[in-house]
Amino acid sequence: MSSHNETHSGPGGSDAINTEIITLTRFLTEEQTKHKEATGDFTLLCHSLQFAFKSIAYYIRRASLINLSGLAGSANSTGDDQKKLDVIGNDIFISAMRSSGCVRILVSEEEEDPIIFNEYPNARYAVACDPIDGSSNLDAGVSVGTIFGIYKLAEGAQGTKEDLLRPGTDMVAAGFTMYGASSELVLTMKDGPVNGFTMDAALGEFILTHPNMQMPKKRHIYSVNEGNSLWWADPIKEWCNSMKVPEKEGGKPYSARYIGSMVADAYRTLLYGGIFAYPADKKSPKGKLRILYECAPMSMVFEQAGGQAVNSKMDRMIEVVPESIHDKSGIFMGSYDEVQKVIDIHNKHKR
Numbered sequence: 525m526s527s528h529n530e531t532h533s534g535p536g537g538s539d540a541i542n543t544e545i546i547t548l549t550r551f552l553t554e555e556q557t558k559h560k561e562a563t564g565d566f567t568l569l570c571h572s573l574q575f576a577f578k579s580i581a582y583y584i585r586r587a588s589l590i591n592l593s594g595l596a597g598s599a600n601s602t603g604d605d606q607k608k609l610d611v612i613g614n615d616i617f618i619s620a621m622r623s624s625g626c627v628r629i630l631v632s633e634e635e636e637d638p639i640i641f642n643e644y645p646n647a648r649y650a651v652a653c654d655p656i657d658g659s660s661n662l663d664a665g666v667s668v669g670t671i672f673g674i675y676k677l678a679e680g681a682q683g684t685k686e687d688l689l690r691p692g693t694d695m696v697a698a699g700f701t702m703y704g705a706s707s708e709l710v711l712t713m714k715d716g717p718v719n720g721f722t723m724d725a726a727l728g729e730f731i732l733t734h735p736n737m738q739m740p741k742k743r744h745i746y747s748v749n750e751g752n753s754l755w756w757a758d759p760i761k762e763w764c765n766s767m768k769v770p771e772k773e774g775g776k777p778y779s780a781r782y783i784g785s786m787v788a789d790a791y792r793t794l795l796y797g798g799i800f801a802y803p804a805d806k807k808s809p810k811g812k813l814r815i816l817y818e819c820a821p822m823s824m825v826f827e828q829a830g831g832q833a834v835n836s837k838m839d840r841m842i843e844v845v846p847e848s849i850h851d852k853s854g855i856f857m858g859s860y861d862e863v864q865k866v867i868d869i870h871n872k873h874k875r
Contacts, residue, residue: 658785667704669787692820743797804854
């Protein structure tokens with residue numbers, strides 16, 4: 525039997541050629557054939573998402589060259605200064621979701637109200653997204669990304685924002701992209717494995733590079749903005765302090781890693797383990813991150829990769845029902861044992 529990897533030597537050295545590459549397109553097609561009842565709509569929706577990610581990645585790579593990253597002068601629904609790239613990312617997303625013909629409702633971080641595609645009254649999906657998360661970091665060349673969750677509408681759904689005020693457990697798929705040194709896409713379907721894809725710029729395709737991602741059960745890395753510690757509740761202060769002062773004599777303190785771009789912090793935590801936290805505090809009693817398009821999709825990814833995700837009340841994050849489409853929450857997500865430590869300290873304080 526011949527191998528699919530051939531090695532060709534040339535003046536530039538040798539290069540192993542893999543002819544058995546699994547692209548995202550191929551992956552989605554193969555997934556669809558596993559479901560006899562599939563209509564192909566979900567696959568079509570994922571192809572439209574893929575196009576949006578590729579487009580955004582392209583514009584981010586060119587941004588500093590053609591001056592796209594300066595402020596657009598308007599503030600978005602959550603008060604962030606809106607960058608021109610935010611607007612572009614948002615427009616790309618709206619256009620991709622509309623043209624898929626499978627999406628009835630789109631909630632975007634950049635839009636006060638949900639976008640209802642009345643031209644497709646029978647479309648069965650709703651999408652929630654943060655088109656360019658971490659955009660305040662763009663000018664510094666820090667990785668930004670897109671976070672998304674996909675819901676299937678209930679039978680008889682009227683196509684209103686109330687159709688999306690549901691827990692993350694109702695999502696059919698979720699994930700995020702990170703536009704960094706390379707463009708990475710992390711995707712998971714409900715109750716399925718977490719798969720990581722990397723953009724191959726030469727082919728213009730996302731390639732499956734991290735099949736079935738599983739997080740380490742514990743890791744001594746924490747990622748949190750300690751600048752907010754003045755406003756933290758006691759259990760959080762105790763938790764944070766416990767990572768710097770090991771219980772055992774001669775124990776090592778945790779390493780601190782905080783980028784301040786959720787997708788970048790999440791991707792690193794997913795790969796290496798540890799914990800990412802953005803707790804609610806006295807200054808932001810509800811928390812800062814949005815449930816529908818930041819916390820819920822990340823929770824699904826982290827749980828299905830073997831980790832945990834909880835809110836500041838220590839409720840399982842993916843079960844939390846948002847009260848409005850831009851509702852906020854605190855979050856702790858990461859390796860199973862690291863999140864458990866936070867839960868244990870909170871339970872101790874309750875007693």
